[in-house]
Amino acid sequence: MNRMIKVGLAGLATLIACSSLVSSPAFAIDDTIKTAIDGTFAPHAMPTLDGKLEGFNVDLINLIGERLGKKVDLTGAQFSSLIPALQAGTYDFLAAPVTVNKERSASLLFTEGFMDTNFSFVVPANAGDFKTLEDFKGKTIAVNKGSAYDSFLREKEKEYGWKVESYGTNSDAVAAVMSGRADANLAGNTVAAWAVKQNPRLKLSYEYSTGLVWAFPFRKGDEANRDLVEKAMECLKLDGSMAKLSEKWFGVTPVAGTTIVTPTKGFGTPGFDGYVENDHKASCDNLK
Template sequence: MKIMISSLALSLALCGGALAQDKFTVALDGTFAPHAMPTMDGGVEGFNVDLANTIGERLGAEMEIVATQFSGILPGLQAGTYDFVVAPTTITEERAANYLFSEGYLNTDFQFLVKADAPDVTDLNGFKGKVISVNKGSAYDSWARGLADEVGWTVESYGTATDAVQAVLSGRADATVAGNTVIAWAAQKTPGVKLSYLHSTGLVWGMPFRKGDEALRAKVEAVIECMKVDGTMAAMHKKWFGTDPAEGSAALTPRPGWGEPGFDGYVEDDHTPGCA
């Protein structure tokens, strides 16, 4: 069935010259399972790969998905290498000041992963004096470093999320921290580790665009809203994370206006999210 995207988004895109574009180059971290991970044939698969391809299909555009290290993705967007970013990117005040974000499409909490025989931890203070591994350049990297003095842990950055998990297994780190979906996947697939403390953030993942690309942002966000309304986002959530999204979560609930309310770059208007 062909999905029709909101007429307002299309008119905004037309005014911005984005409607005629039939190919987009987008980026993600190809080692960030289950959002993106290598396949046996040299490709990449995962939640965000499906998300990017669905956006391309519904816009009638080819999606060139570039898998690279997360630390180089946002600089690459700023340099014009990518049209927008499909990697899970936490919307923060600092990032919203430099990039234009779509509305959130998934909630992201921070969860720790430890060795299977490690003691249970019930709050951040349980990691005092520990070494925490993180994916370099990620929101977890900056968050953990910002708490280093307060909690009393040491933060070590690694080029990929997989390397950060391996640091725990090898004993170079006591725990790693990342988004709850990624950590849950790692716990399922990696013998010898287990889930640890879950830190609720109230944050969401969105798609970054360059400042000034409001027309393209509206065009892509209209597809994201449609996917929430027609159940596509929920089906992908179940496929890759093994659970249904929580009622009222970002995977089910379109935001008003364009962008994520409360952050720089948000545009308030009265369009009705949907697929018609």
């Protein structure tokens, strides 16, 4: 009988210990946030001459740490290694731009979006206005080979009557526009904005809305920390910090109502697993 009680108590102790490990926060007040990003995805993250990282997401994650009163330990790594490392507990969450979709939200817990993941066309600065996809009919469009933008253009090639030219890098596709070998380039909205910011001979043109957003992924079950980081994100949207980052890195002043400057109701990304609808009010109070 005593042996059974001892075994039972030992089992209970093990259960409590395991429960504590599962429910304890990945990081606590005054601790360092451990996070990571693909350090080659300009203008979100790119290497500096002194071996550090700079970019939109680098600034964003440091501002989040500042608002929460935490230090930030940011690591640069290949994108393909980031999610496995997160799931293994190497990082508290990822600072990388990760598109929220049904497949990913089934295994990851996402914050609300920090930016819309739209497609943007880049055209010569002296080109006319393009207001719809139909306006590109008969045009030659340069794109990064094998990208989502390449697939999009080829799927709709017959429907819209454009000609698709694929290049090994998006930089090469942009160069094709500058040399007159293509009428436009299609890329992600931020990459397109970065290309235009670097070259006054180009301008942003029509932006195609995908309805998707970039957000920060956490491990499933880490709602407490997800919600804490999301509150900091909402603060940065409200106090104008996100708009300033957009202007700094993309040369674009966000339009009111877009994800980058508009807090989302509840916690998480609406329409996807892990979203919690509630009436918490976005503010910059009581973050630390």
